[in-house]
Amino acid sequence: MDKRFHIKPYTFRGKLLMFLLLSALAACTISAAGSFMVNVATINDDLQAKEHEVAVYLLGLEQKTTLPTEDMLAVTANDTLIADISEHPDWVLSDEQQARMEQGELITTTSGFIPVPVTYVQLGDDVVSIRPSRDFNLILSILPRFAFTILLTMVLFALLSILVSFTISKPVTQLTQATQQIKEGDFTVRLPDNKQGEVGELMRSFNSMTEELGKTAYLQKDFISSISHEFRTPIASIKGFARLLQMPGLDESARQEYVGMIAQESERLSNLSNTLLRLSALERQMAPAALSAFRLDEQVRQVILQLEPAWSAKEIDWQLNLDKVTIESDAELLIQVWINLIQNAVKFSEKGGSIEITVAQTDMAEFTIRDNGIGMSEETMARIFDRFYQGDPSRSKEGVGLGLCLVQRIVDMLGGQIRVQSTLGEGSTFRLRLPTTPPTHQGGQS
Numbered sequence: 001m002d003k004r005f006h007i008k009p010y011t012f013r014g015k016l017l018m019f020l021l022l023s024a025l026a027a028c029t030i031s032a033a034g035s036f037m038v039n040v041a042t043i044n045d046d047l048q049a050k051e052h053e054v055a056v057y058l059l060g061l062e063q064k065t066t067l068p069t070e071d072m073l074a075v076t077a078n079d080t081l082i083a084d085i086s087e088h089p090d091w092v093l094s095d096e097q098q099a100r101m102e103q104g105e106l107i108t109t110t111s112g113f114i115p116v117p118v119t120y121v122q123l124g125d126d127v128v129s130i131r132p133s134r135d136f137n138l139i140l141s142i143l144p145r146f147a148f149t150i151l152l153t154m155v156l157f158a159l160l161s162i163l164v165s166f167t168i169s170k171p172v173t174q175l176t177q178a179t180q181q182i183k184e185g186d187f188t189v190r191l192p193d194n195k196q197g198e199v200g201e202l203m204r205s206f207n208s209m210t211e212e213l214g215k216t217a218y219l220q221k222d223f224i225s226s227i228s229h230e231f232r233t234p235i236a237s238i239k240g241f242a243r244l245l246q247m248p249g250l251d252e253s254a255r256q257e258y259v260g261m262i263a264q265e266s267e268r269l270s271n272l273s274n275t276l277l278r279l280s281a282l283e284r285q286m287a288p289a290a291l292s293a294f295r296l297d298e299q300v301r302q303v304i305l306q307l308e309p310a311w312s313a314k315e316i317d318w319q320l321n322l323d324k325v326t327i328e329s330d331a332e333l334l335i336q337v338w339i340n341l342i343q344n345a346v347k348f349s350e351k352g353g354s355i356e357i358t359v360a361q362t363d364m365a366e367f368t369i370r371d372n373g374i375g376m377s378e379e380t381m382a383r384i385f386d387r388f389y390q391g392d393p394s395r396s397k398e399g400v401g402l403g404l405c406l407v408q409r410i411v412d413m414l415g416g417q418i419r420v421q422s423t424l425g426e427g428s429t430f431r432l433r434l435p436t437t438p439p440t441h442q443g444g445q446s
Contacts, residue, residue: 051119187214297322340403349373
């Protein structure tokens with residue numbers, strides 16, 4: 001059997017179909033009661049009309065002949081109706097009804113557990129009752145109509161239930177199949193999102209989730225690829241220099257050079273591992289670990305002094321505009337931000353270059369660092385916050401491409417914003433805005 005039409009009672013479609021069929025059964029029961037009452041009334045109306053026809057015929061026959069009442073009744077005898085003389089009409093008819101009957105009016109009453117009509121007519125001195133024959137069974141008369149009505153109702157409800165169950169459960173079936181595809185690693189699956197209401201909203205939300213999962217899967221693969229590349233390069237260098245050290249007859253100067261290269265690559269591996277661990281910890285961390293009030297301008301000044309060996313070798317000219325700004329934030333995290341930004345400005349500045357740093361306060365604490373170094377292209381600016389991205393391959397040995405990614409994560413966590421402007425060959429400017437007090441909710445722009 002085609003799986004699309006295989007209904008299991010524990011599935012959503014099976015449960016829905018079962019509910020609809022039970023609803024159909026309840027509707028059929030109500031319909032049956034209504035149909036029974038309507039059919040009883042219809043058949044009684046038909047019987048009453050036939051009884052009246054017989055009564056009118058007897059009245060006409062009485063005027064045209066002098067036959068005894070018994071003979072006239074014998075003429076009208078048939079399989080459906082029976083007419084006979086009522087011996088005690090006063091037992092079933094009121095005085096008013098008897099008076100009306102004596103004036104030529106037909107009187108109809110009902111009798112029996114399932115009421116059937118009985119018509120009375122005055123013929124001379126006799127009162128004649130006209131009723132269904134003893135062989136007549138109202139239930140059997142109703143049964144064909146009743147059965148047809150119920151059968152037709154049940155068939156229509158069953159067909160409608162199946163149609164409705166397939167229509168309503170189709171989005172759920174599509175969602176189940178799409179979820180299975182995602183489970184198998186296919187993030188390209190999309191559901192039709194042109195429906196209205198809650199189902200359409202569910203489809204659109206599912207598509208958005210799938211798109212984000214696809215991006216995450218891509219980033220994960222890219223991250224693993226980048227990690228492998230970043231680790232493979234220094235490991236290959238260490239392995240190569242180690243083999244060179246094993247060569248016989250190696251002089252002391254070469255040996256020292258190779259040992260120095262191994263130490264340098266080992267340091268690079270250590271920095272990469274530490275940075276990755278720090279970034280991983282920050283991505284799991286949802287809020288600053290320790291908040292304290294401190295002078296932002298003094299913190300920036302201390303970081304500049306800490307990095308003196310790097311910038312003094314390049315004879316950097318500093319222009320500092322540091323207003324007194326006090327903020328309440330995570331001091332340890334912000335130190336990482338200033339170290340990365342200032343190191344980048346120094347690294348991409350030419351010898352004798354100039355770096356300008358401004359700390360000021362408006363509605364937020366503002367930090368600006370501007371250099372007149374090599375600058376960046378539009379393509380580079382679009383990717384500088386990506387993991388392992390390095391815009392200048394010639395300087396790849398000076399970093400691992402995680403610094404600005406780390407900066408962005410910290411700024412986001414602290415509720416701040418970061419912007420970059422750069423012109424190739426003219427330098428770059430980074431602007432940060434940080435709340436002076438802890439944000440009420442996490443997250444920021446970048």
